[in-house]
Amino acid sequence: MKSFQTIIEEQLQIVKERDEIITAEEFSMICEKEMYRPPGEKWYSKHRSLSGPGVKVGAAVAAGLTVGLYGWYRKATDKCVQRCGGMKGRSATKCMALCNMNASKHVLDKIKANKGKLASIKDPEKRAKATSDLNREYEKWQDRYEKYKDRAQSTTVMMSQMD
Numbered sequence: 001m002k003s004f005q006t007i008i009e010e011q012l013q014i015v016k017e018r019d020e021i022i023t024a025e026e027f028s029m030i031c032e033k034e035m036y037r038p039p040g041e042k043w044y045s046k047h048r049s050l051s052g053p054g055v056k057v058g059a060a061v062a063a064g065l066t067v068g069l070y071g072w073y074r075k076a077t078d079k080c081v082q083r084c085g086g087m088k089g090r091s092a093t094k095c096m097a098l099c100n101m102n103a104s105k106h107v108l109d110k111i112k113a114n115k116g117k118l119a120s121i122k123d124p125e126k127r128a129k130a131t132s133d134l135n136r137e138y139e140k141w142q143d144r145y146e147k148y149k150d151r152a153q154s155t156t157v158m159m160s161q162m163d
Helices: 004-018 024-035 053-077 079-083 089-120 124-162
Strands: none
Touching: 079 089, 089 124
16 A cells, blocks of 8 residues: 555656646545555554564564663673672671672772873863862762762661661
8 A cells, every 4th residue: 555645656657647737626626536545454653564463562572572681781790789699688788888899999999090001181171071070089089988888887787786
């Protein structure tokens, strides 16, 4: 089945070839006549087949598998999860908090070490942008460090209260 756009283009070509002059009403009647379909005959758009319930279920399953695989990948590659994998309960929470706190501290140290390299940027606009970007990253990692530090301390206090 031809699309309406294709029918219009074909009819325009025919009119140009015949060198006819017709009104817009006549042209629209010709196009509609070409589009006529007998009653009961189904005519779907070319994307209609992609909207059925089976396709939606398949897309949902694919999305779920993707999220699951991504979660598995994150667990498999996270060094803190690997380091604290055998622990359970509050000791695992404390281990994860300490591990993430140390990792954040390591990133903060690297950012501090690279702040001195900003002086080598000659363009003042680029240097200002780089400085603001570096400060933003430093603040983000500082907040993360503080969060894990508080979590490690609260877990230590809870563990000492239980003893």
